[in-house]
Amino acid sequence: MMRQAADTADSSWMLAAWERGLREDPLDRAVTLLCAVTGLRREDAERTELGDRDAVLATALERLAAGTAVWGCVYCVGCGEQLDVPVRPAALPRGPRYDPARPLEVEVAGVRIAFRLPDTGDLRALAGTDDPRAGRWLLLARCLPDGVDGVDEEAAAVIEAAMEKASPGAAVTLAVDCPVCAAPTVAALDVPALLWAEVQTRALALLREVHVLARAYGWTEPDVLALSPARRAAYLELAAG
Numbered sequence: 001m002m003r004q005a006a007d008t009a010d011s012s013w014m015l016a017a018w019e020r021g022l023r024e025d026p027l028d029r030a031v032t033l034l035c036a037v038t039g040l041r042r043e044d045a046e047r048t049e050l051g052d053r054d055a056v057l058a059t060a061l062e063r064l065a066a067g068t069a070v071w072g073c074v075y076c077v078g079c080g081e082q083l084d085v086p087v088r089p090a091a092l093p094r095g096p097r098y099d100p101a102r103p104l105e106v107e108v109a110g111v112r113i114a115f116r117l118p119d120t121g122d123l124r125a126l127a128g129t130d131d132p133r134a135g136r137w138l139l140l141a142r143c144l145p146d147g148v149d150g151v152d153e154e155a156a157a158v159i160e161a162a163m164e165k166a167s168p169g170a171a172v173t174l175a176v177d178c179p180v181c182a183a184p185t186v187a188a189l190d191v192p193a194l195l196w197a198e199v200q201t202r203a204l205a206l207l208r209e210v211h212v213l214a215r216a217y218g219w220t221e222p223d224v225l226a227l228s229p230a231r232r233a234a235y236l237e238l239a240a241g
């Protein structure tokens with residue numbers, strides 16, 4: 001099916017993000033996408049909590065995908081088979097968001113524990129940790145301003161539940177049964193990766209259009225990108241005929 005072409009505004013951020021994202025790892029790429037969509041500075045994008053980050057990226061994905069499903073990729077826990085799962089961008093959660101004016105805290109056994117929500121910088125700090133248990137406590141240590149001294153398993157679970165409640169968009173999962181071995185897999189949905197795949201596809205399609213029209217009419221890249229999608233499509237048709 002032919003998709004609707006990206007509009008002019010989308011074209012410029014998409015191409016800039018694609019060019020930079022090509023040589024980045026997934027965490028840097030998520031920051032690049034957020035900066036491209038919002039105009040945030042990198043250090044602010046880095047500190048944007050994951051639910052907010054993914055809500056913004058999901059909205060950009062929804063606009064680019066224009067009503068079509070995109071494909072999320074998970075690996076079967078049973079046999080390792082790669083499973084492509086259709087995801088509707090419109091169905092991705094966008095809130096409820098926490099109120100930034102109110103401090104985030106929980107009360108466990110009469111003790112108040114303040115916390116903040118994880119951001120991309122936290123994920124970067126965890127990247128070298130293979131042990132999930134160590135990773136969990138490292139994340140908590142980063143997100144509790146008063147540290148994890150005196151925080152036990154019970155308190156940790158309460159804090160994690162409160163984090164998820166404050167930012168449900170940061171922990172979206174995809175559930176799928178493997179068609180090969182029938183094992184059920186529940187995997188975290190990677191919104192930046194979904195948007196990146198879409199940006200890559202569309203950036204390459206856009207460059208192909210620039211190539212065809214630049215050759216046919218002697219236009220420059222900015223000339224072609226400045227055309228509305230309808231005009232671009234019409235000229236492409238003329239150039240092909």
Ligand SMILES: [Zn+2]
Pocket residue numbers: 076077078079080081178179180181182183
């Ligand atoms: Zn399987």
